[in-house]
Structure formats: structure tokens, C-alpha cells
Amino acid sequence: MSATPADASRTSGIDLSGLVRPGDTVVFGQAAGQPLALTGALVAQRETVGPVRAFAVLTYDRAIQAAHRDRIQMVALGASGSLGRIAREGALEIVPCSISALDGLFASGRLACDVVFVHVSPADGNGWHRLGVGVEHLPSAIERARVVVAEVNDALPVTHGPYRLHSSRITAAVHTSRPLVEVPSTTPTPAEQRIAATVADLVPDGATVQFGIGRLPDAITAALAVRRGLVAHSGLLTDAFVDLVEAGAIDRSRRSVVAAAVGTNRLYRLLEASPWLELHPYTTTHDPDVLASIAGLVAINAALEVDLTGQVAAERVEDVHVGAVGGQGDFLRGAARSPGGLPIVALPSTARDGTVSRIVDRLSSGVVTTARSDVGLVVTEHGVADLRGRSLRERAASLVAVADPAFRDELARAVPRHT
Numbered sequence: 001m002s003a004t005p006a007d008a009s010r011t012s013g014i015d016l017s018g019l020v021r022p023g024d025t026v027v028f029g030q031a032a033g034q035p036l037a038l039t040g041a042l043v044a045q046r047e048t049v050g051p052v053r054a055f056a057v058l059t060y061d062r063a064i065q066a067a068h069r070d071r072i073q074m075v076a077l078g079a080s081g082s083l084g085r086i087a088r089e090g091a092l093e094i095v096p097c098s099i100s101a102l103d104g105l106f107a108s109g110r111l112a113c114d115v116v117f118v119h120v121s122p123a124d125g126n127g128w129h130r131l132g133v134g135v136e137h138l139p140s141a142i143e144r145a146r147v148v149v150a151e152v153n154d155a156l157p158v159t160h161g162p163y164r165l166h167s168s169r170i171t172a173a174v175h176t177s178r179p180l181v182e183v184p185s186t187t188p189t190p191a192e193q194r195i196a197a198t199v200a201d202l203v204p205d206g207a208t209v210q211f212g213i214g215r216l217p218d219a220i221t222a223a224l225a226v227r228r229g230l231v232a233h234s235g236l237l238t239d240a241f242v243d244l245v246e247a248g249a250i251d252r253s254r255r256s257v258v259a260a261a262v263g264t265n266r267l268y269r270l271l272e273a274s275p276w277l278e279l280h281p282y283t284t285t286h287d288p289d290v291l292a293s294i295a296g297l298v299a300i301n302a303a304l305e306v307d308l309t310g311q312v313a314a315e316r317v318e319d320v321h322v323g324a325v326g327g328q329g330d331f332l333r334g335a336a337r338s339p340g341g342l343p344i345v346a347l348p349s350t351a352r353d354g355t356v357s358r359i360v361d362r363l364s365s366g367v368v369t370t371a372r373s374d375v376g377l378v379v380t381e382h383g384v385a386d387l388r389g390r391s392l393r394e395r396a397a398s399l400v401a402v403a404d405p406a407f408r409d410e411l412a413r414a415v416p417r418h419t
Contacts (some may be wrong), residue, residue: 292333
């Protein structure tokens with residue numbers, strides 16, 4: 001997905017020198033929730049306030065460059081969005097942890113958080129701000145931080161949910177009026193459309209669904225338009241979710257929960273206009289016990305590769321970082337424990353125009369994102385491999401059957417090594 005950048009001044013007028021100290025770690029929200037006026041000021045003033053570390057989950061901002069690493073060292077959970085470019089240039093430090101671990105890492109100080117940059121709507125009459133399109137890890141970071149700096153944007157939607165930030169907690173603020181970063185959906189391939197249709201057939205009416213971001217997750221979301229009574233419990237929502245609402249697939253009499261929205265103004269307007277659609281922190285959206293308590297939770301996650309034992313790679317292609325651990329393990333484990341839940345991993349069977357199998361003997365990167373014990377169903381355009389309760393031999397046979405036919409004989413010869 002490519003992002004349409006917002007028009008944010010890189011010289012916001014705020015002086016960070018009295019707020020950010022050399023050696024600090026600065027934490028900020030992701031995608032459209034990123035306070036671009038503040039991160040732009042950090043870049044502009046890096047020679048006077050740095051060196052610092054900056055922590056992100058996902059960003060589409062290209063202002064922070066690999067060349068800035070001597071003054072701004074980027075730290076992230078993975079290499080999504082613009083972070084991929086920084087990773088390819090060897091300037092990104094990756095913390096390979098699950099989303100559900102962030103709260104504890106901030107609380108313990110193992111993940112530093114000295115300054116938090118937040119993107120908020122104007123305060124109400126009692127001084128309370130909303131975090132707009134992303135709550136995420138920010139409440140935990142704010143609780144730990146020495147300084148909280150806010151970009152107060154009067155164009156940010158006033159969204160719903162339990163978390164609010166009082167103006168008394170804000171150390172300094174800059175006021176803006178700018179459109180949000182937009183990340184439009186992209187057109188799926190025919191193989192992805194077949195995968196989406198297969199996944200949609202697995203999802204029953206009335207299910208609670210985790211949605212993802214990217215071309216295949218958007219295709220799956222679109223395919224769910226035929227369902228009825230769905231509820232969202234997800235780390236992210238995209239514009240494809242708006243289509244589900246308009247198709248009547250979402251039950252608006254029940255609460256849907258999300259940590260962040262990454263889309264266009266269609267999605268941002270829906271958030272503001274929908275009291276039933278609430279933004280919650282990761283401590284709710286990704287908590288393993290919360291997820292396990294949701295009956296009929298369907299977790300749908302994408303992957304780069306799956307090996308013949310069911311191990312999933314979602315972070316690296318060979319030696320290149322392209323993704324993150326994220327919430328994949330959290331949601332797959334939660335769905336596996338959920339009464340009637342479905343832990344689904346979906347991926348096309350091939351890459352590079354069909355020349356490389358994504359069902360593999362061994363993961364090409366050697367990096368396991370999700371353990372084989374946490375993987376339930378693997379879906380490709382060739383069908384469904386249900387690994388639940390299966391032996392290693394049965395798993396391997398099921399995975400060979402959903403691989404591209406051109407690679408099945410080779411994979412079948414590798415099965416004895418895994419059993």
C-alpha cells in the first residue's frame with residue numbers, strides 16, 4: 001500500500017530543545033495517527049536536540065531518512081511502510097516482539113519512553129482530547145513518559161472509545177489544521193481473490209473478525225460482504241471495512257473494537273460518525289485473555305512463507321526485513337482458544353510470478369514469526385490445510401496439497417525430513 005502524504009509543515013514553530021534531551025527515546029503514533037508536525041520538527045531540529053532514538057510501529061512518513069541515523073536512530077517492531085526503506089539501508093533497529101508485549105516492556109523500562117508525540121483532536125469543554133485514528137500503544141507510553149508533546153489538529157476526527165488524554169498531561173502543544181495521511185486500498189490479483197473467497201466461506205455469520213492491512217487482507221475483507229452480523233475486534237482497519245458496513249455485513253448494534261485506522265477519509269469519517277466503532281489500546285485489542293474470551297473469534301493473518309511443519313514467516317524475505325511480528329501470534333493463539341474460533345493464515349502459493357513456492361521445505365529467512373503449534377488453518381488459492389490436531393506427517397501432506405502444483409512433487413519428497 002502506498003500512502004498519500006498529508007500537508008504538514010516541517011517547521012511547526014515549536015522549539016523541541018527544552019523538551020527533548022540528547023539520549024531520549026521519542027515514541028509516536030502510526031500512519032495517519034502520526035503527529036507529522038512534531039516528527040517533522042524533530043527532523044528539522046535534530047542537530048540541536050539529538051542524538052535521540054525514535055520508536056515507531058508503522059509509518060508512511062519519508063521525512064526521517066537513513067542518513068539521519070547519527071542524530072535520529074529509528075527503532076521499530078518491523079519494517080512496514082517507510083520503515084522498509086530505512087531497513088534496507090541498514091539504519092533500522094528492530095525489536096522483534098508481539099504487540100501484546102509492548103505494555104509490559106514500557107512499564108518495565110526495558111523499552112525506553114522518555115518523550116511521547118501525540119496527534120489529538122481539540123479538547124472538549126472539560127479539557128479532554130481524543131487520539132483520533134489511533135490509540136495503539138500510546139496510553140502505556142504516555143504513562144511512562146517524562147514529556148508529552150501534542151499536535152492538536154482541528155481536522156482530526158473526534159472518535160469513540162474509553163481512552164481520553166487530558167490537557168493537563170500535555171507538556172507542550174502545536175496547533176495545526178491539516179488533512180490526514182491517506183492509504184488507499186489496492187487491487188488484488190486473481191489468486192488473492194480466490195484465497196479471499198475461500199476464507200470467506202470459512203467465516204460464519206455473526207463472527208467476530210480480526211482484519212489486516214495489505215492487498216490480500218483487503219481482498220478477504222471485501223469477500224466478507226456476503227456475511228451478516230459480523231463484528232470487528234482488530235488491531236487495524238482499512239477502507240475495505242467501510243465497504244463491509246455499507247454492504248450490511250457489520251452488526252452496528254454491537255460494539256466493534258480497533259486500535260488504529262489506516263485508510264482514507266471514507267474510513268476516518270466512519271470512525272467519527274459511529275459510536276459503535278471504538279478505538280482501544282493494544283492492552284485490550286491484543287490481550288490474549290481478552291481474545292480467548294471472545295466466542296467465534298476469526299483471526300485472519302497473512303504470511304510470506306509457511307514450511308511443511310506449519311511454521312510461519314512474516315518478517316523477512318531471505319535477508320530483507322519487510323514485515324513484523326505484530327499481532328499475528330496474539331490473534332492466532334487467541335482464536336485457537338476462543339470457543340468456535342478460527343486461527344487462519346492466508347497466502348498465495350507462489351511469489352515472483354509463480355517461480356518461487358511460498359509453501360516451503362525450510363523458511364528461506366530462517367526466521368519463525370509464528371510457531372507451528374499456534375497455526376490452525378493455512379489457506380492458499382488451492383484450498384485449505386487444516387493443521388489442528390494433525391501429526392507432523394499429516395500436516396506436511398495437507399500443506400503439500402495446497403501448494404502450487406508445479407512444486408508439489410519436490411515438496412512431497414521433503415516430507416520425510418519433517419516427520
